[in-house]
Amino acid sequence: MKATNITWHEGKVTKEDRRNLNNHQSFVLWFTGLSGAGKSTLSVAVEQELYKRGIRTYRLDGDNIRHGLNKNLGFSPEDRKENIRRIGEVSKLMVEAGVVTLSAFISPYREDRNMVRELVEDNEFIEIYVKCGLDVCEQRDPKGLYKKARAGEIKGFTGIDAPYEAPENPDIIVETDQQSLEECVENVLLYLEEKQLIPVHTKS
Numbered sequence: 313m314k315a316t317n318i319t320w321h322e323g324k325v326t327k328e329d330r331r332n333l334n335n336h337q338s339f340v341l342w343f344t345g346l347s348g349a350g351k352s353t354l355s356v357a358v359e360q361e362l363y364k365r366g367i368r369t370y371r372l373d374g375d376n377i378r379h380g381l382n383k384n385l386g387f388s389p390e391d392r393k394e395n396i397r398r399i400g401e402v403s404k405l406m407v408e409a410g411v412v413t414l415s416a417f418i419s420p421y422r423e424d425r426n427m428v429r430e431l432v433e434d435n436e437f438i439e440i441y442v443k444c445g446l447d448v449c450e451q452r453d454p455k456g457l458y459k460k461a462r463a464g465e466i467k468g469f470t471g472i473d474a475p476y477e478a479p480e481n482p483d484i485i486v487e488t489d490q491q492s493l494e495e496c497v498e499n500v501l502l503y504l505e506e507k508q509l510i511p512v513h514t515k516s
C-alpha cells in the first residue's frame with residue numbers, strides 16, 4: 313500500500329443483494345495450465361454453457377488482458393506476479409458485482425495463485441488445473457510460440473525455459489490430452505452442481 317490517507321466507503325447494496333437479484337452465486341473459476349493446454353478453449357465453452365443456463369458471466373483471458381489493462385507487463389517473474397495480482401483484484405470486483413468470473417491465465421507460480429485464493433472468500437475461488445503434457449501442448453502449438461521458443465526467438469517461455477508449478481491441491485483437474493472438450497466441460501459443471509454453486513440442470 314503506497315497511499316495512507318484513504319478510507320473505505322461502504323455502499324448500501326451488498327454482494328448478497330446482487331446475488332439475490334441475479335438468482336445465483338458468484339465465484340471465480342481460475343483456469344491454470346501451460347500455453348496450449350486448453351484454458352481459453354475450455355473457459356469459452358464453460359461460459360457458453362453457463363450463459364445457456366441463465367447465469368451471468370464474464371471471462372478474463374491472458375492474451376486479451378495483456379492487450380489493455382496489463383499491456384505494460386511482460387513475462388519476467390515480477391511482471392507475471394503483478395499480472396496475476398491485478399487479475400486477482402479484478403476477479404474479486406467481478407465476484408462482488410455478483411458475476412461468475414472465468415479467469416484463464418498460465419499463472420505459473422503457486423504463490424501467486426494462492427494470493428488470489430486469499431483475496432476472496434473461502435468458497436469463491438475454484439482452481440481448475442488444465443492439465444496437458446508439454447509434448448502435446450507443443451504439438452498443438454496453436455500460435456506457433458513453442459516453435460519460436462525452441463528457436464530461441466522467445467526467451468522465458470513457460471515450460472521451455474521458464475517454470476510452471478502445477479497445483480498441488482486443485483479443486484478440479486481436467487486432462488485435455490485424455491478427455492474431450494465436452495467431457496472437460498461436463499466435469500466443471502458437475503463440480504459446480506455438486507457444490508451447489510449453480511442449480512442442478514435437468515436435460516430436457
Ligand SMILES: Nc1ncnc2c1ncn2[C@@H]1O[C@H](COP(=O)(O)OS(=O)(=O)O)[C@@H](OP(=O)(O)O)[C@H]1O
Nearest residue numbers: 346347348374387392395417418419420468469470
Ligand atoms: N514467455 C512467454 N511465456 C508464456 N506465454 C507467453 C510468453 N510470451 C507470450 N506468451 C503469450 O502470452 C499468453 C500468457 O499470458 P498470461 O497472462 O496467461 O501469462 S502469465 O499468467 O502471466 O504467466 C500465452 O497465452 P496462452 O497460450 O493462451 O497461455 C501466450 O500466447
Ligand SMILES: Nc1ncnc2c1ncn2[C@@H]1O[C@H](COP(=O)(O)OP(=O)(O)O)[C@@H](O)[C@H]1O
Nearest residue numbers: 346347348349350351352353354488491492493
Ligand atoms: N479437451 C480439450 N480441452 C480444451 N482444448 C482442447 C481439448 N482437446 C484439444 N484441444 C485443443 O487444444 C488447443 C488449446 O488451445 P488454447 O485453448 O488456446 O490453450 P491455452 O489457452 O491454454 O493456451 C485448441 O486448439 C483446442 O481445440
